[in-house]
Amino acid sequence: MSATWASSCYSAGTAQIVEESHVGTQVANLGTSLFLVGFGLGPLLWAPLSEVYGRRAAVFSPMFVSICFCFGSATAKDFQTLMLTRFFGAFFASAPVTNTGGVLGDLFSPAYRGLAVAGYAMAVVGGPALGPIVSAALARRLRIETGNWALHARFEEWDVSVRELVQKFLVRPIRLLCTPICLLVALYAGFCYGILYFQLGAIPYIFGEVRGWGQVRATLPFLCIIIGAVLGAAANAYNQLAYNRAYHAARDRAVPERRLPPMMVGSVLFAGGQFVTGWTARADIHWVVPCLGLVLLGTGFFTIFQAALNYLVDTFHMYAASAVAANTFMRSCFGCAFLLVVGPLFHNLGVGPSLSITGGFITLMIPVPFVFFVYGKRIRVRSKWSRASVWEYD
16 A cells, blocks of 8 residues: 555645646656556566565565655655656565565465455555555474474575576566456556546546635545445455355365456446546536546446456466566556546546546446456466366356
8 A cells, every 4th residue: 555655645746846846747747657667667577576585575675675765755856866766666666566466365265365355455546546635484484493494485496597587487477468368357457547547637637627626625536436445345345255155166266257247347337437427527517426426436446456356366376476467567557658648638628528538448348357257267278377277167
């Protein structure tokens, strides 16, 4: 949550940065866009390192470095320093965001992983939403406790070279993106994530410029996205009960496609939320109506985001961190691009047509979870990356 919080809290100070640094608004927005670029590139390094050297070292060490860069951003004396510290702060902060999926895959069986991922997803969604408002160590421990120095993890037998690390692990997220499941799920989740960051500019514009609300009050509708996220978490928790029945029927083995029903419903809610918010933004319509659209958007986003993570972890269990890294890379690219176009798009086209464009694209992607729900098992069996997740179940 601290990592995603840092990504969006910058947006509330854009006006001050424009004034102090003597740059335009679009240039000032690079502080958030470059953060998302760093968020996208970092997972390509931290995910494979976590699979070789364990999760702990690949999470806490980079996060400590990210904290140092955050202090650098806070005390930057010029615009160039601010941009550099934002980028590298994000590059290192992406480690916990990327590796949490792998950690939860290590700690929880599929019967409980959905509820664990709900907590993780709430932190990921809560960070960008709250930010604008307030602007493998186990083997070593066992050796010490038991006195049995023969205990070790499998990766400790591997004397990995840098070349082998790059060839086998650094490129793995890119190779996973060449599989249809990882590519389409990452594209879908990434596009939805981009629209979430799109709201960093949309909500202040709708409630600030269009409706004339004050600066702080105009950010309060971000809470609607959090309310939607809570509703989405409840839907995913309910789906976990149905998943567990299929899980036990498959002899306690993962059934990835049973993760998708909330995503199927959420895809419709997410698209609907775009249109409702866009076409009820004008000042003569009560503010509750666009806020309801944001609740729909938050509910749809959360169900899509969490189901996508669960589906990737179940499908690519042995390579969960790399699959999540590919997903993080894709969504950060979309978040960066969407944030740069929100201002010109709204000022040139208006709120309704602008959100109709994003809503139209997201509507075209609604069939994705339905297709994988029906044909997912057949697709998984054809890939060496996901073949291990295929079991005989009804």
